[in-house]
Amino acid sequence: MQMPAERSVPESASPEDRLTLGEVVARTGVPASALYFYEREGLIFAERSAGNQRLYRRYMLRRVALILVAKRLGIRLGDVAAIFATLPTDRAPSHLDWERVSRSWKRELEGRRRYIENLEHQLVGCIGCGCLSMRACGLLNPGDGLGKRGQGPVRLDEASR
Ligand code: FES
Structure with missing residues (x-):
């Protein structure tokens, strides 16, 4: 700069x-x-x-x-x-x-901090985005049932509220 x-x-x-x-x-x-x-x-x-x-x-x-x-x-x-x-x-x-x-x-900022902390914990797991590509998806989002509850990374969003 x-x-x-x-x-x-x-x-x-x-x-x-x-x-x-x-x-x-x-x-x-x-x-x-x-x-x-x-x-x-x-x-x-x-x-x-x-x-x-x-x-x-x-x-x-x-x-x-x-x-x-x-x-x-x-x-x-x-x-x-x-x-x-x-x-x-x-x-x-x-x-x-x-x-x-x-x-x-x-x-x-507290909301954002919670979101980042949850992301850190869930990044290697299922975030509920509908991709069904992680091992945990079958358990945590079978058949993308979470898609009925919202758009995007539903698990991550819900955990951060
Ligand atoms: S990580 Fe995308 S649905 Fe599980």
Whole structure:
């Protein structure tokens, strides 16, 4: 990954500072097209300058960073948007605001952790996907009976709920 040119941020920088699109791209590493998309999806917000240029409050950098983290963890953008919808849009979120987000996120992450743990345990066994290709399938999913209960890896999904 190419490192951005070193930028000097004044010590008086504040979360309320306005950053240009180019500054947000440089700081986050996220291309402008993705930022436009996040904006359309209501994940981030921009103001407009007198010349109609996008200006982002510095505190939007945190949202963009968390979107990137969520993507790495496989969390859907719709779920991130639902969580972000609880944050204020007219000021930098407070510690309490982020605590609330953290609680929602924790539930989501715990669900994912359970899913990964179950996958680790079941990867060499039957996950209930309908393939009937593992020795355990005949016992745990005879004749793909689990197909009547759902789509995809039914055993894995059910164990993770
Ligand atoms: S692993 Fe696919 S049905 Fe058992």
